[in-house]
Structures are given as structure tokens and as C-alpha cells.
Amino acid sequence: MFEDKKICFIGAGSVTEAMIAGLAQKKLIPLENITILNRENQQRLFQLTKKYGVISSANKQQSISEADILILAVKPKDIAESLLNIREATHQKQLVLSVVAGVTTDYISDLLQHHGPVIRAMPNTSAMIGMSATAVAKGTYAKEEDLKIVISVLESIGTVSIVDEELLDAVTGLSGSGPAYFYYMIEAMEQAAVELGFEHHKARELLIQTLIGAGHMLLETKIDPTILREKVTSPGGTTMAGLKILEEYHFQEAIKSAIKQATKRSKELGAIYSEFYK
Numbered sequence: 001m002f003e004d005k006k007i008c009f010i011g012a013g014s015v016t017e018a019m020i021a022g023l024a025q026k027k028l029i030p031l032e033n034i035t036i037l038n039r040e041n042q043q044r045l046f047q048l049t050k051k052y053g054v055i056s057s058a059n060k061q062q063s064i065s066e067a068d069i070l071i072l073a074v075k076p077k078d079i080a081e082s083l084l085n086i087r088e089a090t091h092q093k094q095l096v097l098s099v100v101a102g103v104t105t106d107y108i109s110d111l112l113q114h115h116g117p118v119i120r121a122m123p124n125t126s127a128m129i130g131m132s133a134t135a136v137a138k139g140t141y142a143k144e145e146d147l148k149i150v151i152s153v154l155e156s157i158g159t160v161s162i163v164d165e166e167l168l169d170a171v172t173g174l175s176g177s178g179p180a181y182f183y184y185m186i187e188a189m190e191q192a193a194v195e196l197g198f199e200h201h202k203a204r205e206l207l208i209q210t211l212i213g214a215g216h217m218l219l220e221t222k223i224d225p226t227i228l229r230e231k232v233t234s235p236g237g238t239t240m241a242g243l244k245i246l247e248e249y250h251f252q253e254a255i256k257s258a259i260k261q262a263t264k265r266s267k268e269l270g271a272i273y274s275e276f277y278k
């Protein structure tokens, strides 16, 4: 389905690298069919072309107009400028996939000034190893076949869920930013382990497997996390003692507030940066 498709990434940062690494791993599309563009950081382009065998071209406009799929991967603050820079080279036969937090498909269509298919996706950096949790939503002018193409591309970097576009801000706060919450908790668990006398790498080994094991328990048993937690919590035992402290520190309230705040920030970013060119 993709051997003849050309993909052009607008933005060559973290999420672009994660997606390219996932696409390279799954060999879904010849890497020479992938072009990467950014604003001016030639060193970054050289690094990615050398590492993954993708292409960076001096003729940006040609790379953009020849692409079948354009992937917008700039920061929200840069979306207006990047769309205005590429507008002349785009055409409505192209499929535009945006991973830009908070920026709506209607805004993208407005700035590109055409009614070509625009689809939004919110992957996460686990795309780097083909384990992203990605959600997608199609815009007004995207058809089912456009969505199918995008889903096939994104399935090369992990799982894909279809959501309504208004839920994508919550997806960003939940699974887009989600890996960082787990990394943050692992950092604290490692610090506790070292303070308890562990060598750092030993603690890491145990914690990685604990995290993977918990994830697979949820995936494979389909049992609710509450039940799984209760199965760990022996009455009057160690887990109960630990959970009591987490309750005292309002751990669950903190997590819920973090996800809601990240969701709110996604909405804010969309609103702030979509106003510039209204």
C-alpha cells in the first residue's frame, strides 16, 4: 500500500524521529521515500538522514509538492508560520497528517486554503520502538480511505484508536504526555531504591520488569487495575503500608490533576496559536 507513497515531515524533532524510527523498524515504506524538513537546523537533518537513511532536500517546495502525505510535526507555536511557508506548495490531493498538540484540522485547512484531507493524530515517543499509543481523528474533508491510510502508517509505530477530534486534547494529556508521568514515577522509585542500598542499575532492572509486568497483566488478563491492585495488597502487609502513604500524599488526586492540566494546556496551545492568523 505504501511502496510508492512519498511522505514529507515538516519538523524534524523528537516526535518525527520517533515516528521515523518506528517506520524504519517496521519497513513499511522505503526510507528514501521519506523527506524531512525543518526551519534551519541542518545539523539535525544530517543526523537523521545519516541515522535512518531518510532524505533531506534543499528544495523544500519541491519536496512538499511531491509528497503524497505531509506530516506536520512542529511545535504549536510554530504551526502558523510553518503552514504559511508550505501553503503554495501544497495541493488538495495530498493527505495532511498533523501531530501538533491542540491545533485543529479546521485551522489547518483554513491556513492551507484548500479542502484537502486533514487528519490529526496524537502519538507518543514510544513510537521510537513501535510501541506508541496513538489516537487519530479525521477532519471535515478527510474520507474513510484517508483515515485507513493514516491508520496503516501509524500502526507501524504502535496501536491506533479512532476518537472524535474534540477528545484529542484529552488524548494529548493522557497518552501523549503519559510516558513522562511513568518516567517521573520510576525516577522516584529508583531514588528510593538507591537510598535503601540498591545499586542503580539493579533497581532499574527490577523496576522496568515491574512496569512491563503490570502493563502485560492489564493487557493479558483484562482485569481492572483496582482488582489487580487489591490482589497485591495483603491485609496489613507492605503494599497496604505503602499505599497508605500515597493516600496521605493525595497521589491519585495529583495524577488526575496532572492529566487535566495537560489537557487544559493542549486546549490553550491550540487557542493561542490558532488566533494569530484568524
Ligand SMILES: NC(=O)C1=CN([C@@H]2O[C@H](COP(=O)(O)OP(=O)(O)OC[C@H]3O[C@@H](n4cnc5c(N)ncnc54)[C@H](O)[C@@H]3O)[C@@H](O)[C@H]2O)C=CC1
Binding pocket: 010, 011, 012, 013, 014, 015, 016, 037, 038, 039, 040, 041, 044, 073, 074, 075, 076, 078, 081, 082, 083, 085, 099, 100, 101, 122, 123, 124, 125, 176
Ligand atoms: N514529543 C512528544 O512526545 C510528542 C510531541 N507531539 C507534538 O509534536 C510536535 C513536535 O513536538 P516535538 O517533536 O517534541 O518538538 P521539537 O521541538 O523536538 O521539534 C519541532 C521541530 O519543528 C521544527 N520547526 C519549527 N518551526 C518550523 C517551520 N516553520 N518549518 C519547519 N520546521 C519547523 C524545529 O526545527 C524542530 O525540528 C508538537 O506539536 C508536539 O505537541 C505529539 C506527540 C508526542
Ligand SMILES: O=C(O)[C@@H]1CCC=N1
Binding pocket: 101, 172, 176, 177
Ligand atoms: O509536551 C508536549 O507538549 C508534547 C505533546 C505530548 C507530548 N509532548
